[in-house]
Amino acid sequence: MTHEFKKIIETSYQYFKQNKAAVLATVVHLEGSSYRKPGVRMLISEKGEMTGAVSGGCVEKEIYFQAATVFRTGKAKMMTYDGRYRLGCEGILYILIEPFFTDEAQFKKILSAINNRVIIKIYVTYTLDTETYSNELGSIFTLKDRNSISEASINGQSPILKMFIQELSPLFQLFIIGSEHDAVQLALIGSYMGWKVTLIASPKDPRNKSHFPGVESVKHLNPIDTKILEIDDNSAVVLMNHNYATDLNFLYNLAETNPLYIGLLGSVKRREKLINELIEVHSEKADRIIDKLYGPAGLDISAITPQEIANAIISEIIAVGRNKAVNSLRNQSEKISF
Numbered sequence: 001m002t003h004e005f006k007k008i009i010e011t012s013y014q015y016f017k018q019n020k021a022a023v024l025a026t027v028v029h030l031e032g033s034s035y036r037k038p039g040v041r042m043l044i045s046e047k048g049e050m051t052g053a054v055s056g057g058c059v060e061k062e063i064y065f066q067a068a069t070v071f072r073t074g075k076a077k078m079m080t081y082d083g084r085y086r087l088g089c090e091g092i093l094y095i096l097i098e099p100f101f102t103d104e105a106q107f108k109k110i111l112s113a114i115n116n117r118v119i120i121k122i123y124v125t126y127t128l129d130t131e132t133y134s135n136e137l138g139s140i141f142t143l144k145d146r147n148s149i150s151e152a153s154i155n156g157q158s159p160i161l162k163m164f165i166q167e168l169s170p171l172f173q174l175f176i177i178g179s180e181h182d183a184v185q186l187a188l189i190g191s192y193m194g195w196k197v198t199l200i201a202s203p204k205d206p207r208n209k210s211h212f213p214g215v216e217s218v219k220h221l222n223p224i225d226t227k228i229l230e231i232d233d234n235s236a237v238v239l240m241n242h243n244y245a246t247d248l249n250f251l252y253n254l255a256e257t258n259p260l261y262i263g264l265l266g267s268v269k270r271r272e273k274l275i276n277e278l279i280e281v282h283s284e285k286a287d288r289i290i291d292k293l294y295g296p297a298g299l300d301i302s303a304i305t306p307q308e309i310a311n312a313i314i315s316e317i318i319a320v321g322r323n324k325a326v327n328s329l330r331n332q333s334e335k336i337s338f
Helices: 002-015 059-066 068-073 104-115 181-192 222-229 244-254 268-281 283-292 305-323
Strands: 021-030 041-045 051-053 077-082 091-099 119-129 137-145 150-153 161-168 174-177 197-199 217-220 237-240 261-265
Touching: 002 021, 002 041, 002 051, 002 104, 021 119, 021 161, 041 059, 059 077, 059 091, 068 091, 091 119, 104 119, 104 174, 137 305, 174 181, 181 197, 181 244, 181 305, 222 244, 237 244, 237 305, 244 261, 244 268, 261 268, 261 283, 261 305, 268 283
Parallel strands: 174 197, 174 237, 197 217, 237 261
Antiparallel strands: 021 041, 021 091, 041 051, 077 091, 119 137, 119 161, 150 161
16 A cells, blocks of 8 residues: 555655645545455545546545545534445445645655655544544544554544544555566566566676666665665565576575565576575575475466566465465475467
């Protein structure tokens, strides 16, 4: 959700500079099931321009209709949307619509927090009673350093008011080590996910960011320089050098970092050889990363083309991040065949 929030803030700041009014719609509560969950947001300008989405597309028009009174009065309001007979989701959405703008100081502060991987904590005061109007309804954004999502009543205030508390983790990072054609496809799909994509190329490679669509930055590094990368537990690394010695050197240095996932291209035999050599060189470093190694990288979907392989890898990274048990190629003990 962080990349969606970033886009909303960027758009809100543009509206502010254009002196254009806007409202923020936030799903704060759900009864039953829905396409998307509480915490999703969309920004709507007075001209009807929409950034973000809170559903598959049916709810947005109704929100824009309901937002007319917020534009007119400048006061936040609640609305409900019963999707049981229209969306097929069997749920009722409770949505807060509030006036929203982002001035220059706010924009710089939030953007700096996102770039510096600071968790953003959001408090949203709302009510389940759509007939109740209160100046206390609305969102407050703060910067924190821990992660949780919860819902609670507000102590000392009206019992009809509730608070939805959400923490947005830093943008997920994808580090692609390699610059061949398959790396280009992985970078592109990773960027579509809203991830912060960094491509690591050889110092001898003359290509730059313009050659890799979707990449936020291209760094020309040797394996020993891996330590300058901010690879944390909200990051994935995929080794795509097509060179065994280079991958081994990078793997050795990646043991000093803490990624969620390390993907390896190539066969099961190649993976085992890399792991065995790493153990021989430095068993302690090997122990740090063996559980994070996924090789061959990707889900077992019989992927053949670079695009399909990229999709398989991206899907596996998502599954690992969500602790979802899936059929990974690394579980194959024999040669992969299609």
